[in-house]
Amino acid sequence: MMLGSDVSGLATDPATAAAQGLSIVVPVYNEAAGLTHFHERLGVLAQTLKQRHGLACEVVYVDDGSADGTLAIARALPATSSLDVQVVSLSRNFGKEAALMAGLDHASRGAVMFMDGDGQHPPELVEQLVRHWIVEGYDVVYTAKAHRDNESFLRRQAVRGFYALINWGARQKIPEDAGDFRLLSPRAAAALRLLPERNRFFKGLATWIGFRQLRVDYEPAARAHGVTSFNPRQLIGLSIEGLTSFSVAPLRFASMFGLLLALGAFLFGLNILWETWMEGKSVPGYPSLMVGLMTIGGVQLLMIGIMGEYIGKILSELKARPIYFVAEHSVKRSTTDAAVSVGDRTAAE
Ligand code: UDP
Numbered sequence: 001m002m003l004g005s006d007v008s009g010l011a012t013d014p015a016t017a018a019a020q021g022l023s024i025v026v027p028v029y030n031e032a033a034g035l036t037h038f039h040e041r042l043g044v045l046a047q048t049l050k051q052r053h054g055l056a057c058e059v060v061y062v063d064d065g066s067a068d069g070t071l072a073i074a075r076a077l078p079a080t081s082s083l084d085v086q087v088v089s090l091s092r093n094f095g096k097e098a099a100l101m102a103g104l105d106h107a108s109r110g111a112v113m114f115m116d117g118d119g120q121h122p123p124e125l126v127e128q129l130v131r132h133w134i135v136e137g138y139d140v141v142y143t144a145k146a147h148r149d150n151e152s153f154l155r156r157q158a159v160r161g162f163y164a165l166i167n168w169g170a171r172q173k174i175p176e177d178a179g180d181f182r183l184l185s186p187r188a189a190a191a192l193r194l195l196p197e198r199n200r201f202f203k204g205l206a207t208w209i210g211f212r213q214l215r216v217d218y219e220p221a222a223r224a225h226g227v228t229s230f231n232p233r234q235l236i237g238l239s240i241e242g243l244t245s246f247s248v249a250p251l252r253f254a255s256m257f258g259l260l261l262a263l264g265a266f267l268f269g270l271n272i273l274w275e276t277w278m279e280g281k282s283v284p285g286y287p288s289l290m291v292g293l294m295t296i297g298g299v300q301l302l303m304i305g306i307m308g309e310y311i312g313k314i315l316s317e318l319k320a321r322p323i324y325f326v327a328e329h330s331v332k333r334s335t336t337d338a339a340v341s342v343g344d345r346t347a348a349e
């Protein structure tokens with residue numbers, strides 16, 4: 001019995017890489033205002049990729065239960081001679097991580113690229129990422145924010161703290177500032193599909209799988225329209241999600257903190273005994289007693305909360321619910337030979 005997974009069969013050399021093509025996965029949630037323009041930019045990109053690398057592209061739009069006209073617009077987007085279009089519509093808003101997973105599951109080409117549909121991830125940069133894969137043979141080409149100058153001091157510290165905690169004692173460190181904008185070679189995409197967990201922290205998983213990884217710094221563009229769908233509360237939620245599904249650091253931290261407190265209490269106890277027996281002092285220490293009680297009470301509640309997070313995670317993994325439901329799926333292929341490959345895929349499934 002093999003307990004690991006062998007994806008070496010999917011290793012690509014420059015010649016075969018281009019032939020397998022590239023799927024670009026774009027999660028969209030209420031992006032109606034900018035989607036048509038985004039699609040035009042992708043069309044130009046696909047043309048360039050075809051000319052320079054002979055790479056056939058498809059885009060997989062995952063409509064994450066948008067409340068505006070995003071789905072109708074996505075359905076009407078045309079395929080071109082160098083770009084096929086898939087539209088996967090989820091039954092409700094499942095969140096970006098689930099939408100990315102749905103896109104990965106429906107991607108029918110070899111390599112997979114993830115990018116946002118709001119124009120913050122410039123399509124123009126994709127050509128560079130593709131080159132790192134096809135020409136230099138990297139498996140995971142991820143992008144990272146070149147700097148965080150436009151963010152508040154508090155937020156930067158919070159981000160630093162988060163990565164320090166999640167990477168504490170980890171063998172494979174998750175790079176700070178890395179985003180979801182990344183390219184996976186066919187074997188890396190296959191590896192990502194093989195991971196069974198339901199609580200998915202995409203950035204972490206894409207790092208965890210290993211292979212040859214490369215960091216590319218870039219400056220995210222301003223959002224083309226609208227506002228971010230992640231408010232501070234949701235970001236904190238995502239951080240807790242990432243932490244608890246990726247590292248046991250908070251639990252270890254809890255045990256160490258408990259140990260420290262216990263040690264302090266022991267020393268304090270020794271001190272009291274010393275004072276009573278040796279110095280004959282017996283102080284009615286009401287305030288120190290209260291402070292001690294409250295500290296221990298608070299710390300215990302905090303630790304129980306941390307444990308609760310992990311137990312909740314176990315519960316949701318145990319229930320094993322599907323990560324998303326696809327309500328509608330449409331495929332537009334431009335060439336006949338590509339249409340055949342869809343048939344093959346269905347037959348193989
Ligand atoms: N998104 C999604 N589902 C959600 C929230 C966002 O599919 O529940 C998509 C959104 O349409 C965009 C990408 O995820 O393409 C990033 O979202 P956003 O720009 O709001 O986040 P930020 O860039 O601020 O991290």
Ligand code: MG
Pocket residue numbers: 116118120223228
């Ligand atoms: Mg954005």
